[in-house]
Each structure stands twice: as C-alpha cells, then as structure tokens.
Amino acid sequence: xxxxxxxxxxxxxxxxxxxxxxxxxxxxxxxxxxxxxxxxxxxxxxxxxxxxxxxxxxxxxxxxxxxxxxxxxxxxxxxxxxxxxxxxxxxxxxxxxxxxxxxxxxxxxxxxxxxxxxxxxxxxxxxxxxxxxxxxxxxxxxxxxxxxxxxxxxxxxxxxxxxxxxxxxxxxxxxxxxxxxxxxxxxxxxxxxxxxxxxxxxxxxxxxxxxxxxxxxxxxxxxxxxxxxxxxxxxxxxxxxxxxxxxxxxxxxxxxxxxxxxxxxxx
Amino acid sequence: xxxxxxxxxxxxxxxxxxxxxxxxxxxxxxxxxxxxxxxxxxxxxxxxxxxxxxxxxxxxxxxxxxxxxxxxxxxxxxxxxxxxxxxxxxxxxxxxxxxxxxxxxxxxxxxxxxxxxxxxxxxxxxxxxxxxxxxxxxxxxxxxxxxxxxxxxxxxxxxxxxxxxxxxxxxxxxxxxxxxxxxxxxxxxxxxxxxxxxxxxxxxxxxxxxxxxxxxxxxxxxxxxxxxxxxxxxxxxxxxxxxxxxxxxxxxxxxxxxxxxxxxxxx
DNA sequence: CGGAACATTGAGAGGGATCAATGGACGTGG
DNA sequence: CCACGTCCATTGATCCCTCTCAATGTTCCG
Numbered sequence: 270x271x272x273x274x275x276x277x278x279x280x281x282x283x284x285x286x287x288x289x290x291x292x293x294x295x296x297x298x299x300x301x302x303x304x305x306x307x308x309x310x311x312x313x314x315x316x317x318x319x320x321x322x323x324x325x326x327x328x329x330x331x332x333x334x335x336x337x338x339x340x341x342x343x344x345x346x347x348x349x350x351x352x353x354x355x356x357x358x359x360x361x362x363x364x365x366x367x368x369x370x371x372x373x374x375x376x377x378x379x380x381x382x383x384x385x386x387x388x389x390x391x392x393x394x395x396x397x398x399x400x401x402x403x404x405x406x407x408x409x410x411x412x413x414x415x416x417x418x419x420x421x422x423x424x425x426x427x428x429x430x431x432x433x434x435x436x437x438x439x440x441x442x443x444x445x446x447x448x449x450x451x452x453x454x455x456x457x458x459x460x461x462x463x464x465x466x467x468x469x470x471x472x473x474x475x476x477x478x479x480x481x482x483x484x485x486x487x488x489x490x491x492x493x494x495x496x497x498x499x500x501x502x503x504x505x506x507x508x509x510x511x512x513x514x515x516x517x518x519x520x521x522x523x524x525x526x527x528x529x530x531x532x533x534x535x536x
Numbered sequence: 537x538x539x540x541x542x543x544x545x546x547x548x549x550x551x552x553x554x555x556x557x558x559x560x561x562x563x564x565x566x567x568x569x570x571x572x573x574x575x576x577x578x579x580x581x582x583x584x585x586x587x588x589x590x591x592x593x594x595x596x597x598x599x600x601x602x603x604x605x606x607x608x609x610x611x612x613x614x615x616x617x618x619x620x621x622x623x624x625x626x627x628x629x630x631x632x633x634x635x636x637x638x639x640x641x642x643x644x645x646x647x648x649x650x651x652x653x654x655x656x657x658x659x660x661x662x663x664x665x666x667x668x669x670x671x672x673x674x675x676x677x678x679x680x681x682x683x684x685x686x687x688x689x690x691x692x693x694x695x696x697x698x699x700x701x702x703x704x705x706x707x708x709x710x711x712x713x714x715x716x717x718x719x720x721x722x723x724x725x726x727x728x729x730x731x732x733x734x735x736x737x738x739x740x741x742x743x744x745x746x747x748x749x750x751x752x753x754x755x756x757x758x759x760x761x762x763x764x765x766x767x768x769x770x771x772x773x774x775x776x777x778x779x780x781x782x783x784x785x786x787x788x789x790x791x792x793x794x795x796x797x798x799x800x801x802x803x
Numbered sequence: 804c805g806g807a808a809c810a811t812t813g814a815g816a817g818g819g820a821t822c823a824a825t826g827g828a829c830g831t832g833g
Numbered sequence: 834c835c836a837c838g839t840c841c842a843t844t845g846a847t848c849c850c851t852c853t854c855a856a857t858g859t860t861c862c863g
Contacts, residue, residue: 367709371798375713391702421688434701435658441708442634446642448715449759492716494820499843531638761852
C-alpha cells in the first residue's frame with residue numbers, strides 16, 4: 270500500500286546490458302530536432318498534465334528553455350546554487366543528496382526519466398541538495414518563473430505542478446516510514462519492489478533490472494552500510510528470491526519480497 | 537546549517553505551564569468575530585505571503601471557509617479521507633502519522649501555529665497521513681479549489697503556495713538525513729534545537745519549552761524507542777545540557793547540543 | 804483515592820556498523 | 834591484447850548501540 274506509494278526510484282535496462290533507457294524514441298532521432306516539443310515527447314504522460322486542449326499544449330511547449338546533457342558523475346545542480354528552474358528528466362538517471370554541516374551526506378532519492386527534479390530550490394531560491402547524474406542524462410530545463418506564469422493561465426498545468434510537489438511530499442513520508450521503522454531486509458525488499466513498480470509504469474517487465482547506483486549509494490538511501498546491503502542481497506539470493514550478478518538483479522519471487530516488507534517472515 | 541533548515545516542529549509555552557500558545561490575540565477576542573480575517577491575524581506573517589497590497593489581502597481573506605476546533609486526541613483528517621482543503625493552524629499542536637499496510641505507524645511531523653497542514657492530499661485527492669491534535673487546536677480551513685483559483689490571479693499567493701510546499705520537501709529531506717545518518721543523541725539534540733529555533737521564530741525564548749507529545753511520539757518521529765528517548769534525555773540532564781522535568785525542558789547549553797549534532801563529542 | 808497513562812531505569816540480547824581482507828569488473832595505457 | 838590500477842562488491846570477525854523485556858515510579862484525572 271504505502272510501499273507502492275512511491276518510495277524510491279531506479280533506472281535499469283530491459284534485458285540486455287547496454288540497452289538504453291528510453292522506451293521508444295531513440296536519442297538519435299531526437300538530435301534531428303533542435304528542440305523536441307513536450308507535445309511530441311513520449312514521456313509526456315509521465316511528466317505533463319493530461320486533459321489539456323491543443324492550444325494549451327502549445328503553450329506548455331514553451332516551458333522548456335533548453336535541453337541539458339549531464340555527463341555521468343557531473344552535477345545538474347548543487348546545494349547552494351541559485352534556483353531558477355525545474356528539470357524534467359528525459360533520459361538517464363540521477364541521485365539527489367543532502368549534506369549536513371560536517372560533511373556527512375545522505376542520498377534522498379533516485380530519479381529517472383519522466384520525473385521532475387529541483388523542487389527543493391523553490392523555498393529559499395537556492396537548492397538544498399546536490400543532483401548528480403549516475404549515467405549520462407538529458408534534462409529539459411523549465412524556468413520556474415515561466416512555469417508560474419503559464420500555470421496562472423492554464424488550470425490543468427497549475428494543478429499538475431501542485432500534484433507533483435505533493436507527490437514528492439508523499440514519497441518522502443514513505444521514506445521516513447522506511448528509515449524509522451524497518452529493518453535491513455525490509456528496507457531492501459521495499460526498495461526492489463518500488464523499483465519494479467516504477468519500471469513497470471515505464472513499460473518494462475521489472476523482473477530484470479540493472480542498478481545504476483553502487484551498494485554504497487543504496488545504503489545511504491536506505492540508512493544502511495554498504496556491507497549490509499551486499500549481505501542482504503546475498504541472503505535474498507540464497508533464499509531464491511532474487512538473482513544477483515553485480516548490478517544486474519533478477520526478481521524471482523516478488524510475492525516473498527512483499528511478505529518481507531510486511532514484516533511477515535516468509536509466507 | 538541543515539539543522540536549522542527546519543527539521544521538525546514543536547509546540548510549547550513560554551514560561552508558565554498552562555499558558556496558551558498564541559503570542560498576542562487571545563481566543564476570547566476571536567470569539568467576537570464570527571470570522572477572523574487573515575489580514576487581521578497575528579500569525580499572518582507566518583502563514584501568508586508578504587508583499588501584497590490591500591486589495592489582494594482582501595481577496596485572500598476569502599480563502600478561509602471556516603474555522604475548525606479539534607479536540608485533543610481527535611483527528612483533523614485521516615489517511616484515506618477525501619482531500620479538499622488545506623488547513624492553517626491558528627493555535628494548538630498536531631502530529632501527522634503515516635501507517636504501513638500492516639499497522640506500524642510513524643510520526644512524520646509535529647505542527648504548530650502558523651503552519652499549513654494537509655499538503656499530502658493534493659497528489660491523490662486523498663490524504664495519506666493522519667493529523668491528530670496533541671492539544672485542543674484551532675485551524676483555518678481553506679478549500680483547495682479556492683486557493684488555486686485565487687493563486688491564478690494573485691502572483692504573490694501563487695508563489696507562496698509553492699514555497700510552502702517546497703519548504704515541506706526540504707524539511708523532509710532534513711528528517712531523512714537525521715533518520716539515515718545520526719545516532720540517538722544526535723537526533724534528540726537536533727530535535728531540541730529545531731524546537732528552540734521554531735519557538736524563537738514565534739517570539740519565545742526557546743530555552744524553556746513544554747513538550748506536547750509523549751516520549752513514544754518523539755521516538756516514533758526520530759526512529760528510536762521511547763526508552764532510548766528517555767535515557768538520552770537523562771544523559772543530557774546528567775551532562776548539564778538540559779533540565780528535564782517530565783515534559784518541561786530547559787535548555788541550558790545549546791552550544792553543546794549543536795556540537796553533538798555535528799558529531800563533535802563535547803566541545 | 805485509585806487507576807490509567809506516561810516516564811524512568813535496569814538487564815540482557817541482537818541487528819547492523821565497523822574494521823579488514825579478498826576477489827571481480829572495468830578502463831586506461833603500454 | 835594484455836597488464837595494471839582503480840573502483841566496486843563480497844564475505845568474515847568483532848563490537849557496540851539500540852531494542853526489547855521488565856519492574857518501578859510519577860503525574861494526572863475521574
């Protein structure tokens with residue numbers, strides 16, 4: 270219930286190792302257009318409001334000021350940076366991390382195609398987290414002033430913006446529940462199931478997935494050490510719930526994972 | 537830095553035990569007006585946008601459809617309830633809790649006068665958490681449709697709504713950092729400092745505070761058992777950092793608390 | 804005054820962190 | 834194409850922080 274409510278996020282590839290993430294339109298095709306319109310984008314159902322007429326959609330197309338490419342390991346933005354735009358992820362995969370004054374940091378989320386990133390910056394006009402690409406990533410940058418301007422005119426867009434922000438709040442609540450209440454195996458099971466769920470929403474089977482992040486990053490997100498993450502993966506594999514090969518995970522028994530999340534030992 | 541960035545929230549009373557929370561206007565005065573205008577409210581600087589002209593403020597007054605009183609222990613809303621309004625807390629104190637399918641629950645926040653509650657419901661049109669009053673509480677109910685309607689016309693209000701939601705996201709990030717990275721004493725120290733900070737913003741000294749929640753609720757919020765909360769309070773008291781008398785806390789050495797949050801043992 | 808709810812404190816156990824060493828995978832450069 | 838170095842993952846051993854179970858004390862309210 271809450272588990273599917275959107276804890277986390279994850280990237281992956283359908284079956285083959287190197288296959289790219291985009292469900293349909295290939296990157297090469299995109300290159301032909303200097304600017305791909307939202308109305309044309311195959312991710313629009315994930316990141317744009319539904320129920321707009323053609324005229325409204327044309328206005329929304331004007332939201333995207335530019336497309337950015339972020340190389341793996343590079344930052345889309347960093348804590349402290351001035352905020353002026355939200356970013357829709359077109360392809361690729363990012364993590365967001367917050368840091369305390371003394372340097373310890375925590376992964377607060379993994380973000381994949383179709384999601385909106387940068388909401389944290391609105392409050393103070395400055396970002397409060399780092400957004401780091403975990404693989405080469407392409408984002409559509411939407412100046413926030415322009416978003417607000419158009420949202421004042423198009424009801425559906427306005428409401429959509431509110432829904433996205435509220436959804437992020439709900440997601441965070443789920444992570445809090447996870448960090449505050451669950452034990453290691455429950456956290457990791459919930460993590461994998463969320464993964465599966467989100468991949469399914471993007472047209473993948475979800476039983477085969479490729480982790481884009483290290484064990485350390487998973488551990489940071491889940492409030493565990495990297496060793497515990499690794500050990501728990503191994504335990505799941507021993508019990509026949511999953512198959513682990515480095516970052517390739519095959520989910521064999523998602524029902525059992527659900528039982529683990531629910532505190533129910535085994536079946 | 538992140539510590540003051542708004543982890544949590546807390547109510548209290550300035551010095552005397554039974555004193556009410558409202559900084560100035562007493563409840564009795566309010567009763568004379570069927571409806572207290574936002575433009576008149578002494579909390580407006582906390583919950584309303586600044587920089588509006590008189591005409592705009594009059595429109596915003598129309599946001600509040602009614603005032604609700606929630607008795608201690610009662611729910612303002614519950615997970616699953618249909619969402620249709622946000623609530624501004626006028627006086628009192630609430631907690632929000634989320635529950636997983638199998639019944640374990642977690643406090644996700646404590647909310648005091650001047651804060652907006654109910655943002656979680658926008659995403660799915662249904663609330664995802666319970667909001668329970670920890671003392672008799674008065675809220676101003678603002679139908680969300682009306683908020684959106686007026687926000688489309690008044691830029692300052694629109695932006696304010698966005699800031700409030702973003703602020704909630706930033707707060708949640710801080711809680712994640714706390715739950716994922718800190719140890720018991722660090723969590724509790726951060727909790728107390730956040731308390732102090734928020735009280736200060738409301739005109740209280742903040743060195744004397746009265747907890748409105750039980751040890752168990754603190755523990756749930758911080759991901760600790762109630763015994764650990766109690767023990768840590770005692771340890772802080774032994775070390776001369778605070779004085780504890782049931783729910784009355786006196787902060788004697790907030791600098792030392794800051795050191796604890798920063799992982800620095802003692803000084 | 805008695806009971807319920809809450810807080811404190813102690814003893815013991817366990818889950819996960821930490822420290823440490825080994826092994827694979829990948830990329831770079833010879 | 835192979836060698837090497839780096840990064841990452843796995844696995845083991847040990848320790849300790851926090852949970853759990855339990856008993857007692859305190860406050861508040863009917």
